[in-house]
Amino acid sequence: MSRKTSLSGFHEWLPQERLVELHVLHTLAEVFELHGFANIETRAVEPLGTLLRKGEIDKEVYTVSRIHDTEAPDPTDTSRLALHFDLTVPFARYVTENAGHLAFPFRRYQIQKVWRGERPQEGRAREFTQADIDIVGDGALDFRHDIDVALVMAEALSRLPIGQFLIRINNRKLAEGFYRGIGLEDTAGVLRNIDKLEKIGAAQVSQGLQDELGASPQQAEQALALAQIRAEDSSFVDEVRALGVQNELLDEGLRELAEVIDELHKRVPGTAVADLSIARGLDYYTGTVYETNLVGHEELGSICSGGRYDALATKGKRTFPGVGLSIGVTRLLSRLFSQQLVEASRSVPTTVYVALTSDEDWSAAQDIAQALRTRGIKTEVATKAEKFGKQIRHADRRGIPYVWFTTSENDIVTHEVKDIRSGEQVPADPNTWLPPQEDLTPQIKQLDPTHAAAQR
Amino acid sequence: MSRKTSLSGFHEWLPQERLVELHVLHTLAEVFELHGFANIETRAVEPLGTLLRKGEIDKEVYTVSRIHDTEAPDPTDTSRLALHFDLTVPFARYVTENAGHLAFPFRRYQIQKVWRGERPQEGRAREFTQADIDIVGDGALDFRHDIDVALVMAEALSRLPIGQFLIRINNRKLAEGFYRGIGLEDTAGVLRNIDKLEKIGAAQVSQGLQDELGASPQQAEQALALAQIRAEDSSFVDEVRALGVQNELLDEGLRELAEVIDELHKRVPGTAVADLSIARGLDYYTGTVYETNLVGHEELGSICSGGRYDALATKGKRTFPGVGLSIGVTRLLSRLFSQQLVEASRSVPTTVYVALTSDEDWSAAQDIAQALRTRGIKTEVATKAEKFGKQIRHADRRGIPYVWFTTSENDIVTHEVKDIRSGEQVPADPNTWLPPQEDLTPQIKQLDPTHAAAQR
Structure with a gap:
């Protein structure tokens, strides 16, 4: 690290x-x-007596006291509380x-x-x-x-x-x-x-x-x-x-x-x-x-x-x-x-970022997001209708793979979704669209040790 | 409680x-x-100084010290460790x-x-x-x-x-x-x-x-x-x-x-x-x-x-x-x-308890259990070929809804599964059988408050 x-x-x-x-x-x-x-x-805490029953004093236990207790601790008092150092001893007590x-x-x-x-x-x-x-x-x-x-x-x-x-x-x-x-x-x-x-x-x-x-x-x-x-x-x-x-x-x-x-x-x-x-x-x-x-x-x-x-x-x-x-x-x-x-594969759960065309669209964008979420698609909504390029950069910086655009012309509403990794943008229906399975959730990738060593 | x-x-x-x-x-x-x-x-711990920054001393913070620290705590020392009392203050620090x-x-x-x-x-x-x-x-x-x-x-x-x-x-x-x-x-x-x-x-x-x-x-x-x-x-x-x-x-x-x-x-x-x-x-x-x-x-x-x-x-x-x-x-x-x-609805995750007909069947019973688990069916295997009635009672006492029986006669192996709530027992294939969806996982039931009150 x-x-x-x-x-x-x-x-x-x-x-x-x-x-x-x-x-x-x-x-x-x-x-x-x-x-x-x-x-x-x-x-998280046990009386010291419970923790030390097996003679494990080498464990360097942390003791716990209330902030208003200002006297020196009595080392012979086994009713004092301490943080558990494993889960076996508390389990036995449970x-x-x-x-x-x-x-x-x-x-x-x-x-x-x-x-x-x-x-x-x-x-x-x-x-x-x-x-x-x-x-x-x-x-x-x-x-x-x-x-x-x-x-x-x-x-x-x-x-x-x-x-x-x-x-x-x-x-x-x-x-x-x-x-x-x-x-x-x-x-x-x-x-x-x-x-x-x-x-x-x-x-x-x-x-x-x-x-x-x-x-x-x-x-x-x-x-x-x-x-x-x-x-x-x-x-x-x-x-x-x-x-x-x-x-x-x-x-x-x-x-x-x-x-x-x-x-x-x-x-x-x-x-x-x-x-x-x-x-x-x-x-x-x-x-x-x-x-x-x-x-x-x-x-x-x-x-x-x-x-x-x-x-x-x-x-x-x-x-x-x-x-x-x-x-x-x-x-x-x-x-x-x-x-x-x-x-x-990314640092956020989010799969789709719903962009805003105008500031008044926020509530409508929430409807789109909710439609996507019913199918398990993790979705966030922009809060400001900044330029599309800026909204895309924002999603990209956060590692979100897709941006959703809704535009309306002569009362015809068009939905499109852009994969910002490939740049591909296609028409999509908020009630049916699905990303590939591997984009639904961040993927955990095991890396090649030789490759990893070469990078260091 | x-x-x-x-x-x-x-x-x-x-x-x-x-x-x-x-x-x-x-x-x-x-x-x-x-x-x-x-x-x-x-x-779990923060320096006292971080926790008390907002003047929240009324929170009755728990301080933490190593067991070998036997001196009286210095109340003015804000580098002492204490357990966090909420998640907002540690998050702000993070x-x-x-x-x-x-x-x-x-x-x-x-x-x-x-x-x-x-x-x-x-x-x-x-x-x-x-x-x-x-x-x-x-x-x-x-x-x-x-x-x-x-x-x-x-x-x-x-x-x-x-x-x-x-x-x-x-x-x-x-x-x-x-x-x-x-x-x-x-x-x-x-x-x-x-x-x-x-x-x-x-x-x-x-x-x-x-x-x-x-x-x-x-x-x-x-x-x-x-x-x-x-x-x-x-x-x-x-x-x-x-x-x-x-x-x-x-x-x-x-x-x-x-x-x-x-x-x-x-x-x-x-x-x-x-x-x-x-x-x-x-x-x-x-x-x-x-x-x-x-x-x-x-x-x-x-x-x-x-x-x-x-x-x-x-x-x-x-x-x-x-x-x-x-x-x-x-x-x-x-x-x-x-x-x-x-x-x-029950206290164990387990859906199926695989019973043993003879003590030597344990490894074969593990195969059945693994076949069930591949379909997400939570399964345990008995360790002893006690009488079936005793094995059923054991599953029942632990709240497991189904018991699986394998018997073999003239080299013909028969699998059956019993719903111990209804007593119904039917032939079943370990590679295809599925319980009703609601039996796959313990169900969380909201109880009627009037009923609950009447029970008390």
């Missing part, structure tokens, strides 16, 4: 960029609803609060802004939009939903103008079972170290496992060998077996991951792999975990992540297991815009 | 209520785009910041949440959604846009399931010119007092004008006589003239208001009146002002307000005059829900 934002980390799109974002959000909503996900929104009004399994999608006071850099904003789907059960949730959410996201992402992507999938049971099987009991510690693999490399991770967790060189080697396994189908099972580790939880994880990968390989080939290096930072995942890379933009990090959690939400003795995925919409769009990979 | 919110003033809708809100927001967006308004969003990238007149709509730390009561929430349209010019903005925005809002509101509404319109020039004409120079003071007319009545307003502004009883009487004028067409001009006041600004205001009312009376009869009691609290209005009541719910206050401002935004010597209107979506919906005036 060439513009500077006036508040670092807070993106604001120009109307033409916003059209791309709207296209993305509408496409996501359409796919999610086709798969039976209902939309909800949660309030589910427990409204459990009596919901029918389970509850399939919901949620598209909202979230806030984190992090140091801004590409891929990390302080205000950004997430698009989440989750399926939550009451007491139990069939494992097949782990496959379902991945299929839904694969379909949703494939319909966005973003090029190729790859969903990388692992399973916490598989990893934890394996670590236990080789005698490493601090499985969370191992995961934390394995999570750094892409950033710091195998040698340093091995050192970390030995220094921090007291692993033997052999144990570290085995943990790393597991993390290097990657396959498009369930052939990874044999590779894991070849490492010779026996553990029941490992078996369960292998079965689950094989089922997810086989079904994805069959239904959406080429969009998912089993990748046993995927750890995900958050503690609450208990089974399948997902990350997604934009192919050719791996350094951007994951654009769509999530997993299975067996007890994110609880209410007394009742637990609500769930599985879900979250798209980082702002992260994705920032990259597409900064590398000029996508654009809208 | 029967549910209590866990944070006072912060509404969260259930999925079925959210469907009504989505219908309202989609309808508004559609109408706004048909009239050439482009969508933008602005960040326009000046991006003026070089926008084509004027810039028509934009904006639908976002805003926050105010007010005492919650019906019609006043702490977090609520506004839907705004504004047209902003560079240097000048033709008066006809004052008519345009009212026509757009009249069309938008008439397409919502809200019953009858009335847009009440006045003009600041008319009022100010009149007050000057009778010798009252503190026109803002008079407006402030007239603004209380509906709340405290004529006698008290008269007293206020005399006590606060030193008006004579005759002056107060004349100001009140003006405020009592109300007409569906420009007949109000003669009524004002009959009060015998001479002033140039008054003449200009009368001309403008007559033009607005005549056009609205002609194009959308019965939806607008000239109402000379309308004052609007905010200082920045300079011409036409609008308020809108839901007929039969006048005590709720205005659901759609706005006006013309000649210099809300400025950038050096450049000024950006504008005119706009804002719908209080949350206020409107809270009333519709609390009085049971509207409801969605």
Whole structure:
């Protein structure tokens, strides 16, 4: 993006960029609803106690207070309000609060802004939009939903103008079972170290496992060998077996991951792999975990992540297991815009600009505009009868493709419409004329990356 | 609403209520785009200095700080961040910041949440959604846009399931010119007092004008006589003239208001009146002002307000005059829900639930679901081959109208679809079957107020 934002980390799109974002959000909503996900929104604020329940203080939460509160904040007061930093924690709170009004399994999608006071850099904003789907059960949730959410996201992402992507999938049971099987009991510690693999490399991770967790060189080697396994189908099972580790939880994880990968390989080939290096930072995942890379933009990090959690939400003795995925919409769009990979064909919704021949024609021009609008043609009316050339230039400057002219001579009214891109002007009836389908709405065009790179 | 919110003033809708809100927001967006308004969003936070520029400290702004800032806030520091309390002030900032990238007149709509730390009561929430349209010019903005925005809002509101509404319109020039004409120079003071007319009545307003502004009883009487004028067409001009006041600004205001009312009376009869009691609290209005009541719910206050401002935004010597209107979506919906005036026909988007005959059929059932989805039929798949009765009850409990059954006998596969409302079950082809149009998507039904009242 060439513009500077006036508040670092807070993106604001120009109307033409916003059209791309709207296209993305509408496409996501359409796919999610086709798969039976209902939309909800949660309030922007939560009590600090709710947000910090999972120990996520590193999220740099923004607290909120009334302007007349002029005392220093009490850091121990967890009833203070703060802006939510993701949509999962507020959703869990919403589910427990409204459990009596919901029918389970509850399939919901949620598209909202979230806030984190992090140091801004590409891929990390302080205000950004997430698009989440989750399926939550009451007491139990069939494992097949782990496959379902991945299929839904694969379909949703494939319909966005973003090029190729790859969903990388692992399973916490598989990893934890394996670590236990080789005698490493601090499985969370191992995961934390394995999570750094892409950033710091195998040698340093091995050192970390030995220094921090007291692993033997052999144990570290085995943990790393597991993390290097990657396959498009369930052939990874044999590779894991070849490492010779026996553990029941490992078996369960292998079965689950094989089922997810086989079904994805069959239904959406080429969009998912089993990748046993995927750890995900958050503690609450208990089974399948997902990350997604934009192919050719791996350094951007994951654009769509999530997993299975067996007890994110609880209410007394009742637990609500769930599985879900979250798209980082702002992260994705920032990259597409900064590398000029996508654009809208114009910055206004308007298809037709009705010109005025005389100032008295304004009300009649409104009639023409309304006739066009009944057929979904987005139309504006000029407010002044300036020279036609000037009215055409005005439409052109705003990116409106057609100008409508009405002239009357000897009581005979003539309507004509001009395509100001080609200059072609033809007679037209306001009650029947239709532009080509692609001019009805701004088109979102995916641009050739080579071409875009050459332009920079 | 029967549910209590866990944070006072912060509404969260259930999925079925959210469907009504989505219908309202989609309808508004559609109408706004048909009239050439482009969508933008602005960040949720602004520096306090930007928000308080117009002296609106009574708005009970929420300030925002990072959790690690533990010092007492400095009340004189206007660079502190705060949540926006409306969409007009952030929009004005956006326009000046991006003026070089926008084509004027810039028509934009904006639908976002805003926050105010007010005492919650019906019609006043702490977090609520506004839907705004504004047209902003560079240097000048033709008066006809004052008519345009009212026509757009009249069309938008008439397409919502809200019953009858009335847009009440006045003009600041008319009022100010009149007050000057009778010798009252503190026109803002008079407006402030007239603004209380509906709340405290004529006698008290008269007293206020005399006590606060030193008006004579005759002056107060004349100001009140003006405020009592109300007409569906420009007949109000003669009524004002009959009060015998001479002033140039008054003449200009009368001309403008007559033009607005005549056009609205002609194009959308019965939806607008000239109402000379309308004052609007905010200082920045300079011409036409609008308020809108839901007929039969006048005590709720205005659901759609706005006006013309000649210099809300400025950038050096450049000024950006504008005119706009804002719908209080949350206020409107809270009333519709609390009085049971509207409801969605179901709480899930899903039209079809594909049942399983055996657990192994899940992948084949996904194929059926995808075939249905290609025609826009929102479909979910069961995860377990429970007894058909149980699968039907599950769909029924979630409000899904159809269940799809696939059975196979002697290698002959039979597809049938059951409407679980009527119990009718018929053979169907997954590649061609279509439900009635009204079952494709949850329907939003406006309920009879008498019936709703009887139910309570």
